[in-house]
Amino acid sequence: MASFLPTNDRMPISKPLTIVHIAAPGAAGGLESVVLDLTAGIAGSGHRCVLATVLPPGAEGHPVPQRAAALGVQVRPVIVPNRSYREEYKQLKRLLLAEEPDVVHTHGYRADLIGGLAASQVGIPWVSTVHGFTGGDVKNRFYEWLQVLSYRRAQAVAAVSRPIRDRLIVSGVPDDRIRLLPNAWSPKPLLTRAEARRRLGITDVAPVIGWVGRLTHEKGADVFLEALAHLQSKAWQASIVGEGRERAALMESATRLGIADRVTWHGIIPEAASLYSAFDVWVLSSRTEGTPIALFEAMAAKVPLVVTAVGGVPDVVSTAEARVVLPEQPEALAQALDALLGDPLAASDLADAAHARLLAGSSQGAWLDGYLALYLSLSGAGKATGDA
Secondary structure (H helix, E strand, O other): OOEEEOOEEEEEEOOOOEEEEEEOOOOOOHHHHHHHHHHHHHHHOOOEEEEEEEEOOOOOOOHHHHHHHHOOOEEEEEEOOOOOHHHHHHHHHHHHHHHOOOEEEEEOHHHHHHHHHHHHHHOOOEEEEEOOOOOOOHHHHHHHHHHHHHHHHOOEEEEOOHHHHHHHHHOOOOHHHEEEOOOOOOOOOOOOHHHHHHHHOOOOOOOEEEEEOOOOHHHOHHHHHHHHHOOOOOOOEEEEEOOOOOHHHHHHHHHHOOOHHHEEEEEOOOOHHHHHHHOOEEEEOOOOOOOOHHHHHHHHOOOOEEEEOOOOHHHHOOOOOOEEEOOOOHHHHHHHHHHHHHOHHHHHHHHHHHHHHHHHHOOHHHHHHHHHHHHHHHOOOOOOOOOO
């Protein structure tokens, strides 16, 4: 009997596919959320999804494979020491030979470079989702150059935003292999405002400005702190949810700016999407983005938004739904925050408009259909379009 994707009864599948996803996940983040939603969604539609998680020794209790397994995804841990790339390649190649997937799907530069090579060597069609480019130091830019170079072996490359697609084309990835598949919103449980504030330990009555993300350069937490120091509004407090290598430097910056006593650093919080109701305003201060999942989560919680116009953000919200500013402009960010804090009614109207736009335009069903159609087009393609 044919199986059907629940959101599209016009796509009968005579034979369930086997898809192996490969990722070296962090504890939390947009890439991790996308991988979990995608693998769970495809598995829930009647196909076989295997998630190979590349992790160092001692990380067996990692939250991503645990959550994936709970969602019905078959998890295959690949445990290798850091920088043991030859061993990682061998394990992934053995895994692919054992699983015999129809398609391999990689996420992130490490999975692209090593998992993509393994897929090409075994002769299995390979697709990568490009979640974003972070730039940064010379070493990181070199890795990203290698990552883009590796896409010449891929049968397809999924870009999560128009700017990423354009960059791939400029970088020499064949246009006919690129698919524009922006991320979609997956509804998550949302706590009441009182419960969310309790979990975050917020007791002050002052408005809470929320920020959620990795504490790394591309996410612009430093710009956020500079903006807080420029605020004219007297009553505010800030909650920063996330972790990263720049945390110590950012905390020192908060002290230098004279705002350390008004900023709370919460670290990584499991299921952080449920906590956005604690915020009176939410800020995305990134220098670069793909299509950020955190933005969807804030829109779902009806939190007024201040965002930078980077990556796929302008395709998700406009000035009709949010205060939109240029990146690396802390003074403009502060002015937008002051405007929302000073006019709660207008802020609420923007939040309602953003929520309505989310419901109207970010269907997970259509997103899953897009990936399933891509898998179907690639299955059985083998090495036909590879350059390796």
